Amino acid sequence: MTEIDVKQKILAANAAAAGELRAAFGASGTLVVNLISSPGSGKTTLLEATARALKSRLRLGGLDGDIATERDAERLRSAGIPARQILTGGACHLDARQVEKALAEEGGELAGLDVLFIENVGNLICPTTYDLGEDFKVALLSVVEGDDKPFKYPAIFARAAVTVVTKADLLPHVDFDLPAVRRQVGALNPSARLLVTSARTGNGMETWYALLEEELAAKRGAPVEALAAP
């Protein structure tokens, strides 16, 4: 068996597990968002702000993939939502079986959520091809990482339905050509949405919250106003 055979076998097994997850999330009406970015782009910070803003209206939870430490799940719990860390044992991405296992072990707290955030391992490459049963992928890009990244890491920006530009409060201090990023993302994925946010100042965050509520309502075939409070 060659390296390529092994990879294809792994991806086929992952796709089967992801299909099971997607069916379960469909039955429970849970919107599942798979967040992918470099280390330090602000995934956890975005989710902390989201938890604080939406937890009174929606049941939110998180799964946090990392090589080491429980830090990210602790941060989400401190922000008031249930969260579980998945340590990948060195692997540079989460896979669908790990998500299944974490949900099964966690039991009650992560069942029946309105929105489940899956914070992938900090990596712009490896997580791209592993379906986790999500409704959509979100790619994050901080303004400090440079405006050439979509074309340098095209696979994730082509697959992410939403690109969130983060740390926009630092724009005055860095060289970052936002229109160039918009053009690159648009070329890779014409239907992608691009949001510009600063979790620190709150700028742009309302658009992100509205997007989540709209996607949840669309999944449930219900108007946004009818979304259940906990």
Add this chain to the structure above:
Amino acid sequence: MTEIDVKQKILAANAAAAGELRAAFGASGTLVVNLISSPGSGKTTLLEATARALKSRLRLGGLDGDIATERDAERLRSAGIPARQILTGGACHLDARQVEKALAEEGGELAGLDVLFIENVGNLICPTTYDLGEDFKVALLSVVEGDDKPFKYPAIFARAAVTVVTKADLLPHVDFDLPAVRRQVGALNPSARLLVTSARTGNGMETWYALLEEELAAKRGAPVEALAAP
């Protein structure tokens, strides 16, 4: 053959190729530095500044690994040193055979260098276990990525002889606990050197240049003053 068998076979083949590279670099007295970081931590920016500062004294060259685009090698050539892009075809790291092939194809320009910089694919995880025949690895961490990264990505910070903290000019605008990073890196690798730099302002860069010259002199068993000019 299992996934683990395949990985071990790949790493064994890589180690053999890396050994050949290391012998060749030893014979030519070329110091080889393997730079590893997240996307956007400032590897290319560090090398542009290094090229401009040292190219009158030392023969420098670069190999730039990426998933896509020729941008990084173009930036180094614009800074006045020979450089060649290696496109990895989707792989999240360089391997020793790719380095061998690129050097063989490039021929003259990258032969007989004083210092060869290998800028790995932007990734804190995958490049860690692939020996490229380098003298040492350098891990870069920008102050915007957060002060929790060494413990979250321990393998690279344990293996890098040098950690370069980058974009220090942004320290006034972010929460970044430098002593905490120093403690984490020290715990993972007690002999590691940690430099704090801003390629934009030049702060800390002289220490980086001096480190390169000292390492080159040590490799050649000669005093720094005796290093050849081009």
